[in-house]
Amino acid sequence: MKPTSTRRELFQSAALVGGAAMATQTLSFLPGGIALAAGPEAKELPKIERFPRNYVIKPLPFNPDNLKGLSSKLLQSHHENNYGGAVKNLMKVEAEIAQIGPDAPAYVLTGLKTNEHGFRNSMILHEQYFDNLGGSGKIQGKVEKLISDAWGSVARFESEFKTAGLGVGGGTGWVLLSWDLRTAQPIMSVTGHNNQSAALSVPLLLMDVYEHAYAIDFGAKLKDYIESFFANINWEMVNKRLELAQEVSKSIEIGSSTQAT
Numbered sequence: 478m479k480p481t482s483t484r485r486e487l488f489q490s491a492a493l494v495g496g497a498a499m500a501t502q503t504l505s506f507l508p509g510g511i512a513l514a515a516g517p518e519a520k521e522l523p524k525i526e527r528f529p530r531n532y533v534i535k536p537l538p539f540n541p542d543n544l545k546g547l548s549s550k551l552l553q554s555h556h557e558n559n560y561g562g563a564v565k566n567l568m569k570v571e572a573e574i575a576q577i578g579p580d581a582p583a584y585v586l587t588g589l590k591t592n593e594h595g596f597r598n599s600m601i602l603h604e605q606y607f608d609n610l611g612g613s614g615k616i617q618g619k620v621e622k623l624i625s626d627a628w629g630s631v632a633r634f635e636s637e638f639k640t641a642g643l644g645v646g647g648g649t650g651w652v653l654l655s656w657d658l659r660t661a662q663p664i665m666s667v668t669g670h671n672n673q674s675a676a677l678s679v680p681l682l683l684m685d686v687y688e689h690a691y692a693i694d695f696g697a698k699l700k701d702y703i704e705s706f707f708a709n710i711n712w713e714m715v716n717k718r719l720e721l722a723q724e725v726s727k728s729i730e731i732g733s734s735t736q737a738t
Contacts, residue, residue, distance in 0.1 A: 530571065532564050535604055539611030546705030547610075551693040559689045560603035563671075567596035599671040602651060606683045612711030620681070620716050624654075627663050634665075638684070639703050641667050645686040646699040654682040654715075656722035658729070679722040682715050 541552040570593045577586060616624070616631055628634040634654075642652045644667070651668045655678035666675045674680075684706055691702035 530568070532568055532600065534561050534564050535607075538608055544611065544705075545614070545708045546694075546701075547709060548694050551691070554693060555685075555690055556603075556607065559687070560600065560607070563596050563599035563603060567593065567600055570596060595671045598674065602671060602680070602683060603685070605680055606651075606685050609682055609711050609714045610706075610709050612709060612713060614708040614710050614712075616710075616712050618712060618716040620712060620719050623663055623719065635707065638665060638682075639700075639707070641665065642684055642686045642703050643699060645669075647688070647697070649687050652684045652686060653678075653680050655680045656719060656726070658722070658726055661723070661726045679718065679725065681718045681722065682710065 537552065537556050541547075541549040541556075544552065570589055574586070574589050574593065577589075621631060624631055624634045628637065638652055638654065645652070649670060650673075651671075653666050653668065653675070655664050655666060655675055656662075657664045657675070658677045658679065663681070664675060664678060666678070668674055684703070686699065686703075691699060694705075695702045
């Protein structure tokens, strides 16, 4: 299978996560959805074209009948209902944002923007999740050495990754192996929701541990799902992502004085 990750997708998935505080001042909205702070110093801004974008639901990059231990029914339901639902909901919420009028309170926009962020992350995370499935499950290439150097052994990495996934059992979230652009090193992280991710990191390997990713086949047996996930990892895709992420690290300056040693 030919890898489909691009430099643009890597930048999309590099999460620049920051805190957002709700403004206490009254907001007014110009045509086109542009917000201004009300008051004597408020200035007009040029009208711009607003959302929604016309996002496309990408097909599964593998034949769902061919994966080991993961049924076609599970994979197609996950793809259609959860990934596809995120794409459709993202377009809906962007359309709602574009229609906000001048009398809308600030918390309405804040709520919509929070939902927009969650749906966009869900869309991107799911696309990358499906893209790193459909392989033999046999680790190979540059990522094998990277993991061995960082964790001491591939076995240690797998144990930690799987245990992290088990800890989310019955809940919602993801386990990610990512490339930290700030330190140019691999990191592992667990997210509680779609809208959480490690700042300035590019996901290399993603495991969905929401119940929708496994319940149809495994019920509450999360451990069995995790084993089946590992049996189907497309390490070729992970290696491709690593190669591109390392290129990005070389070509940009993060501007941080703190580096890992």
